[in-house]
Structure formats: C-alpha cells, structure tokens
Amino acid sequence: MITVDGGCHCGHIRYEAVVDPDKVAICHCTDCQTLSGSAYRTVAPGSEFKLLNGRPKIYIKTAESGNQRQQGFCPECGTPIYSAPVGDAQVYHLRVGTIRQRAQLSPKVQNWCRSALGWSMDLKGVPQNR
Secondary structure: EEEEEEEOOOOOHHHHHEHHHHHHHEEEOOHHHHHHOOOOOEEEEEEEEEEEOOOOOEEEEOOOOOOEEEEEEEEOOOOOOEEEEEOOOOOOEEHHHHEEOHHHOOOEOOOOEHHHOHHHHHOOOOOOOO
16 A cells, blocks of 8 residues: 555646555446546545545446446546545545556556457557657
8 A cells, every 4th residue: 555646637636545556457448438538547446535625526427237436527627536436435546647656556457348449458569759
C-alpha cells in the first residue's frame, strides 16, 4: 500500500488516498471506453480517500447488471477522478492519470478484454514519437 495524491487538470480537485499497487487494472469495457474518451481506462483501487480541494460532480452510471456506480469528475475541466459504489463508498477506483505517482502504478491485469479494441492489445508496431 502506498499513499498517493493527485487531482484534475485545472487544479480545482485535489485529493489523497492509499492505493494497492498490486491491484492496478486496465478495463476495456465499453462503458470505460466511453467515459474515458479512450480505448480503455486504468484504475487503482484506493481507500482512505480524502478531498483536499474542490468537490467533484457526480454522475450515476447504471451497468447492464443493474449495479450503480458514482462517477466523480471535476465540474470545471471535466477530468474523471474516480468511480465508487453508490452510497457509503469504501473503495474508490482512482483514475491513474490523475495520480501524481502514476509512474509507480503499472497495470497488473486487464479486464473485459472481450470488449477491447483489437489494436489496443498490441501497440508494439506503432511508431513512437518522443
């Protein structure tokens, strides 16, 4: 477990939390694709989540299963910050891109791979610009 801090792009939201680096995951589900605006989303389950600045706007997403999760994002710049169960949230799935220590949080598993975009599973042949 490591203590991390992070926030949104514009600085309106700042937070700290404790995350387990061994549980960092990539999710390829279509909801994560749409909500992230990308091919997948990388999350780190966190506890002891504490807002230091700002208050996220909450959107309640209902999955195919009927389960609901709150999606917290910055009301100013729109940066996705976390998802958590509706009600008394104990575990926040923090968006790794918002964590300042993100270089230490490499994914350990990929979920919902049946929904993955084919090209997103192998980027070795794609030229890299620096």
